[in-house]
Amino acid sequence: MFKYLISLTVALLGAVPITVSAETSILNVSYDVSREYYKDLNAAFITYWKEKTGETITVNQSHGGSTKQARSVVDGLQADVITMNRSPDIDILHEKAKLIPKDWQGRLPNNSVPTASTPVFLVRKGNPKQIKDWDDLVKPNVSVVIPNPKTSGNGKYSYLAAWGYVVRKGGDEAKAKDFVTKLFKNVPVLDTGGRGATTTFVQRDIGDVLITFESEVFLIQKELGSDKFEIVYPSVSILAENPVALVDKVVDKRKSRALAQAYLEFHFSEKGQQIAAQHYLRPQVSATQDQFVRVFKPLELFRVESIFGSWSKAEKTHFSDGGVFDQIYTR
Amino acid sequence: MKRKASVLPGFKLSLGFAILYLSLVVLIPLSAAFLKTFTLTWAEFWQSVSAPRVVASYKLTFGASLIAAIINVVFGLLTAWVLTRYRFFGKKIIDAFVDFPFALPTAVAGISLSAIYSTNGWIGSLFEPVGIKVAYTPLGVVVALTFIGLPFVVRTVQPVLEDLSAEVEEAAASLGANRWQVFYKIIFPAIWPALITGFALAFARAIGEYGSVIFIAGNMPMVSEITPLIIITKLEQYDYAGATAVAVVMLVISFALLFLINALQWWSNRRLGHTAS
Numbered sequence: 001m002f003k004y005l006i007s008l009t010v011a012l013l014g015a016v017p018i019t020v021s022a023e024t025s026i027l028n029v030s031y032d033v034s035r036e037y038y039k040d041l042n043a044a045f046i047t048y049w050k051e052k053t054g055e056t057i058t059v060n061q062s063h064g065g066s067t068k069q070a071r072s073v074v075d076g077l078q079a080d081v082i083t084m085n086r087s088p089d090i091d092i093l094h095e096k097a098k099l100i101p102k103d104w105q106g107r108l109p110n111n112s113v114p115t116a117s118t119p120v121f122l123v124r125k126g127n128p129k130q131i132k133d134w135d136d137l138v139k140p141n142v143s144v145v146i147p148n149p150k151t152s153g154n155g156k157y158s159y160l161a162a163w164g165y166v167v168r169k170g171g172d173e174a175k176a177k178d179f180v181t182k183l184f185k186n187v188p189v190l191d192t193g194g195r196g197a198t199t200t201f202v203q204r205d206i207g208d209v210l211i212t213f214e215s216e217v218f219l220i221q222k223e224l225g226s227d228k229f230e231i232v233y234p235s236v237s238i239l240a241e242n243p244v245a246l247v248d249k250v251v252d253k254r255k256s257r258a259l260a261q262a263y264l265e266f267h268f269s270e271k272g273q274q275i276a277a278q279h280y281l282r283p284q285v286s287a288t289q290d291q292f293v294r295v296f297k298p299l300e301l302f303r304v305e306s307i308f309g310s311w312s313k314a315e316k317t318h319f320s321d322g323g324v325f326d327q328i329y330t331r
Numbered sequence: 332m333k334r335k336a337s338v339l340p341g342f343k344l345s346l347g348f349a350i351l352y353l354s355l356v357v358l359i360p361l362s363a364a365f366l367k368t369f370t371l372t373w374a375e376f377w378q379s380v381s382a383p384r385v386v387a388s389y390k391l392t393f394g395a396s397l398i399a400a401i402i403n404v405v406f407g408l409l410t411a412w413v414l415t416r417y418r419f420f421g422k423k424i425i426d427a428f429v430d431f432p433f434a435l436p437t438a439v440a441g442i443s444l445s446a447i448y449s450t451n452g453w454i455g456s457l458f459e460p461v462g463i464k465v466a467y468t469p470l471g472v473v474v475a476l477t478f479i480g481l482p483f484v485v486r487t488v489q490p491v492l493e494d495l496s497a498e499v500e501e502a503a504a505s506l507g508a509n510r511w512q513v514f515y516k517i518i519f520p521a522i523w524p525a526l527i528t529g530f531a532l533a534f535a536r537a538i539g540e541y542g543s544v545i546f547i548a549g550n551m552p553m554v555s556e557i558t559p560l561i562i563i564t565k566l567e568q569y570d571y572a573g574a575t576a577v578a579v580v581m582l583v584i585s586f587a588l589l590f591l592i593n594a595l596q597w598w599s600n601r602r603l604g605h606t607a608s
Contacts, residue, residue, distance in 0.1 A: 067567045092569055148550055150564045189467045190550040192560070199442070204449040206467070320568065321382060329552035330383045 025058040026260050029079035031066035031089075031153070033194060033216065034242075037279040038083075044275060045266045049259075057259065065193060066153055073099070073247065080251050080260040083244045083267075085117075086153045088311045090245045099249045113241040114267035115281035117213040118301055119158040121232040122201070122220065129208045133234050134165045137209060138182035145207035146187050147197040149318075149325055153240075154194035158211040159184075159325065160314060161238035164307040168236055181328045202229075213240060214296070218280035239301040242281065361582070367575040379573040380580045384552050385561055391469055392558040393584065396537035399476035403533045404526060407484025414485070415492040429485045432478055437542030444475055445547040467549030472557060475543045480533030487529035491522050524596055531592040538585055 030038060042059040049057055062069065062077070070089040073079045074096045084090050093099040105111045123131050129142050137144050149155035162183050166176040191197040194212055198220060201210035209232075210217075217231055244264050251257040266272045273288035282296050283289050308314035318324045368376060379385070414426050432440065448455040448465040455465055465471050495518065503513045541559040549555045558581055565574035 065567075067569070071566070071569070096569070148564075151560075151567050188549065188551075190552075192545055192550065192563070196546070203446065204466070205451045206449070315568070321379070321565070321570070321573065326382075326384060326552070 024055060024259075025060060026080035026256050026263060027060045027062065027078060028081050028083055028263070029062045029069050029073055029077060030083045031069060031085045032063055033213075034083065034085075035061070035063050037276065037281060040278070041267070041272060041275045044271055045263055048266060048271070049262065059263065065151075073097075078250050078254065079247050080254065080256050081244060081246055081264055083242065085240065085242045086156070086311070087241065087243045088315060089153070090243055091311070093245070093247065097249075099247050100245055101248065104245045105243065107246070108244065108264060109268050110284050111241075112243045112245060113284050114244060114272065115276040116239050116241045116284055117215045117281055118237045118240055118299065119154070119161045119211050120214045120217055120237065121234060122210040122212065122217050122229050123208060123232055125228055125230060127230055127232065131209050131232055134162055134179075134236075137162075137186065137211075138179060142186055142209065143188055143207045144183065144186045145189060145191075145197050145201045145210045146184075147194050147212070148190035148192055151192045152194055152197075154197070154212055154216075155190075156314075156319060157213075157238050157240045159318065160304060160308065161211075161234075161236075163318075164238055164302055165234070165236050167307055168302065177324060180324070184325075184328045214282070215280040233297050233299055236300040236302065239303050241284075241303070364575045364578050364582070367572055368579050371572045371576060375572075376576050379565075379570075379576040384556065385558070385577060387553045388556050388558040388561045389580075389584070391472060391555065392538055392581075393588075395469060395472040395476055395557075396534050398473050399480050399537050400530050400534035402473075402477050403480045403484045404530050407481055407529060407533075408488055408522070408526060410481075411485045411488040411492055415489055429482050431482075432480075433482050437479065437540065438546065440478060441475060441543035441546030444478060444543065445471070448474060448547065466547050467555065469548075469555050471547040471549065472544055472555060475547050476537040476540060479540055479543055480537050483532035483536060484526070484529035487525045487532065488522055491525040492518075495521050524600055527592060527596045527599070531589055534592075535585060535589060538581065 028038065028042075038059075038061055042061070045059065046057060049055060062072075062079070064072075066084050066086065066089045070082070070084065070092050073082055073093060082090055082093065087105065090100070090104065094102050094104065105113075108114075121131055121137075123129070130136065131142070136142065146158045147155035149159040159180060162180050163176045166179045171179070189197075189200050189206060191200055194216055197210060197212060198216060200206050202220060202224065221229060221231070244267055246257070246260050246264060251260045267276075268285055270285075270288055273283035273285050274291075277283050277288070277292045277295060280295070283292060304311055304314055308317070316323070371379065410429065414422065414429075445452075445466045447453050448458075448471060449467070450456060450459045450464065452466070458465055463470070465474060500513050500517055503517050508516065539559065541557070541563070544557050545560055548557060548560075550560060558577060562574045562577050562581075565571075565577065
């Protein structure tokens with residue numbers, strides 16, 4: 001009996017690697033709220049690939065908080081491609097494990113950014129507090145729900161958008177700091193992620209304004225009907241880019257480079273861009289953008305780099321321990 | 332050294348297995364956490380673990396865990412008492428309810444609790460008129476920690492209460508003890524060690540709890556941010572060493588507290604005698 005068990009175990013352990021065939025499947029490690037988008041995109045890509053090469057492939061997905069996902073890849077999760085909502089979560093693959101080259105963003109069109117979103121405001125029906133722009137958020141008696149910038153990319157973008165708004169209006173650093181301090185004094189709950197903030201605002205009736213990605217706002221309206229909430233576009237916001245990358249070390253080992261590359265390029269194809277737009281992500285390839293002007297309100301958007309120099313500088317100044325964000329609460 | 336022969340064979344084998352098992356499951360992962368903190372200099376370590384936000388989170392985590400464990404000792408004992416001493420319709424079902432906090436995914440618990448205790452929830456709306464906010468305040472943290480810690484006290488005290496024969500109490504009563512004296516002199520010494528164990532388990536579980544608390548805490552720095560969230564926050568910044576440094580501080584404090592509780596139990600056992608065997 002015992003021997004039988006051992007041989008069975010050995011057989012099972014031995015069998016596992018054989019069932020995984022190297023080139024016909026890829027793993028896409030992605031952030032949390034991209035599930036629905038990738039479900040559609042993957043189905044379209046599988047059809048496209050079948051027509052083009054005759055091969056039947058599978059695209060496996062892994063979703064979770066973006067930083068946690070990036071850490072898994074650094075620690076050895078065999079991801080062929082990584083699709084994130086902030087470039088630092090891909091940079092880390094180079095910094096911590098040299099899985100990709102430093103200049104990974106130059107390898108695909110538009111700095112490897114096929115889609116983007118932007119933080120906008122969601123207010124309750126009728127806009128009772130008359131929220132029109134960023135300035136209205138720092139008034140007393142206005143309660144604003146933003147996810148925690150320390151734990152959420154969504155929250156980081158909202159924070160940086162508020163800062164950038166002041167700077168672009170001609171304010172200096174002291175003014176911007178004062179503005180974000182006032183803004184976060186109006187925040188009653190700091191959820192750890194974007195979805196949590198949505199729940200707090202929508203289900204718990206907390207806050208007059210929710211600041212979250214446009215894609216999330218459209219989704220809330222679709223799920224709950226447009227009769228409960230109204231979207232307010234501020235005069236200016238930040239461009240929240242969703243970059244994608246091939247994980248070189250993994251695709252070379254699994255011999256899946258061609259497939260992974262084609263998959264990423266598919267993001268930039270017309271079909272890929274249309275699917276993104278259906279999920280309320282702003283297409284970044286200009287040819288497709290024009291088709292969706294009706295859906296996405298043209299808005300003055302600035303990039304992280306244009307105000308803060310680079311993501312790493314922004315992180316260091318604002319979100320590191322003891323940084324500007326911490327000072328809001330400890331001063 | 333002469334080893335006392337045991338009636339059961341296989342001492343060396345089982346001890347070896349126990350140590351191997353403990354090492355693989357507990358000691359090696361924990362020592363990895365300690366080793367990671369050694370990559371920090373002393374000054375960096377101190378800065379990581381003594382920042383005002385971190386210190387505020389220690390106070391909340393240990394304070395709320397202590398309050399929750401005390402609440403659980405009182406009401407857990409009461410629940411265990413009702414479940415062992417009385418017969419009533421639906422007792423089996425109520426008994427099964429006690430285990431719910433064990434089985435429920437903590438995130439589900441957190442979301443349910445925040446739904447009920449928020450100002451538009453069933454219970455939260457009752458507190459709102461009197462000006463008490465539960466969800467998204469430190470009080471919410473206590474509620475969540477009380478919820479997850481309840482089964483520990485009930486399940487440790489219950490078997491001891493069941494074993495306690497009614498004859499002893501009857502004998503005490505027939506010798507002239509009043510009800511309070513029966514409880515204080517007969518029942519309490521017997522269940523005291525189990526109660527302390529239940530308290531320690533509930534307390535330790537509460538300190539490490541993350542999933543249920545983050546949904547109800549509000550997570551405001553300096554006010555309602557628990558230490559496990561501080562650790563997650565540091566990991567989000569890829570600050571592995573900083574995260575393990577805070578974890579090490581938590582471990583050391585927890586270990587000291589649990590050691591203290593064990594010592595208290597040992598001391599009281601000696602003093603009160605081994606009534607609960």
